[in-house]
Amino acid sequence: MIEARHLRVLRAVARTGSFSAAARELGCTQPAVSQQMKALEQSAGTPLIIRAGREMRLTQAGQALVRHAAGILAGLTAAEEEVAAIAGLRAGRVRLVSFPSGSSTLVPTALAAMRAAYPGTEVSLDEAEPPRSIEMLRGGDCEIALAFRYPEVPGADPAAESEWDDLVVRPVLSDRLVGLVPEEHRLADEASAGFAELAKEPWIAGCPRCRRHLVTVCERAGFTPRIDFATDDYPAVIGLVGAGLGVAALPELALASVRPKGARTIRLEPVVQREIVALTLPDLAQVPAVAAMLDQLAAAGRR
Amino acid sequence: MIEARHLRVLRAVARTGSFSAAARELGCTQPAVSQQMKALEQSAGTPLIIRAGREMRLTQAGQALVRHAAGILAGLTAAEEEVAAIAGLRAGRVRLVSFPSGSSTLVPTALAAMRAAYPGTEVSLDEAEPPRSIEMLRGGDCEIALAFRYPEVPGADPAAESEWDDLVVRPVLSDRLVGLVPEEHRLADEASAGFAELAKEPWIAGCPRCRRHLVTVCERAGFTPRIDFATDDYPAVIGLVGAGLGVAALPELALASVRPKGARTIRLEPVVQREIVALTLPDLAQVPAVAAMLDQLAAAGRR
């Protein structure tokens, strides 16, 4: 079986016309070249070079091998170069899937930083909520899934703890929930309020997991919220509150890039954190472009 | 440094989707594949495959490598196939240089046999006398030189013994010298004659080496021949003898394919042998096509 190493030696010998010169070129000693050539001739089954006095000449078989070696070694260095580009973050693609509201500020920041730091890489973005984004991650449809969980309330988020334990979980940001009330609400001008003070209000909830969490938190505060509406769309929640149809508890991040119309934010007591994390497979965490993107997400979260 | 072995393993893994299946395909155990892949990832500097539950998936770097591997391994097998064809005598070229009169019967016979036995090989033929043909052999302009020598008379052939000792000398044929006299000559009807009986005749000699040899032989018989003409061309010698201009001593082979007009052949006493040999360089004797052609020449000489 001919190996690339043999071809490198043969090519060096053919080019220099001498074992010693080839050895210098290859950075090894002359006997090493001599042995490699002997092994190559052994596996070829025919002499490849003939020694005519001082000079070396290739046999027909030797010429054939050298002719092929050019293309083979060129292909090999091209392959090495492409892999090195990926490993060195001069190339590489990352498919990121984010939950909808995460895309508003966090993801754009990280994407811009990634592009600036490693211009050769490209990051594609898709949106999906955690159950679906985890599926995509496991199914090979993306490399990073941006998701969130409520660590303080284990019971409210059974999926997160049990289904993520074989994933790499990279904390990105801890997001606090704030209350949103219509501006004509009696608490609209307060700085903060307890959950219990909103026990009688109609609630507008977010995504299914957020809704479950809300119920859990409210029950700990001593009441079961009356949920009139539920929608994945944070702007819709804001609009509903602004229209005076109820109150809501929203992540601060969802309000970072918009100013609610007809509604006021108030601090909620007790403080509830929503933790935004980036998820990936253990093997993928070793891929340079993925690791770099994780770093950029974490950096974006620190701001 | 990526080796062909690595690419073979990677390709097998990519194709089968499993280390075990790849190992079966490659004829080794599964840990061997596992280690090779680890080594390849090490030298690539980035993961190449990710294990998602049961199935294997290639990373982008892995896909790139597999993509290149196809061409590289194809080139490698093509190179191996070409070398194997040369080694297996399904291909290969031999350049043969013969002295002029050797081409008449011996070489055509050997060439025809070579072509019949190994249709893929090709033999080219050129003509040159020994000093020049040996130069060509050493200079890489041919692989086999067909030459002759007079082994019984060492002094007459100094070049042969001293200059051929680093060559492979393959005996092909022992050729006897016969006398050629005009048909009106007093010895024309004799079966044989001694050299001394031709002491007074004008001689027609062949090539320079043949001429030197003739002088030596005649001097051993007690006289110095009077050489009126000398020519490399055997038909010319025959013509000159046929015209009654003198006598000659010719190799039997030179008369094998022609019938002298106006001249008669007689046995010469003592018998003088001319040995036809095939010469090549030691390294070249290992080249299959060269070795085969040497065999064919020897076989042709035995007939």
Add this chain to the structure above:
DNA sequence: GCTCGCCCCAAGTGGTGCTTATGCTTAAGA
């Protein structure tokens, strides 16, 4: 819940590739 298949890990072993040291041959120069 059990078994099967697949992968990883660890240890042992044979082979292989490299090195240094040495000898031989050849070509060039005194």
Add this chain to the structure above:
DNA sequence: TCTTAAGCATAAGCACCACTTGGGGCGAGC
């Protein structure tokens, strides 16, 4: 002609590498 330098071959020693066997963990399917 003798000497010197350069190049290749060989041998011995050594380190490394690739493969093997044996054992364990894990997920999938009956």
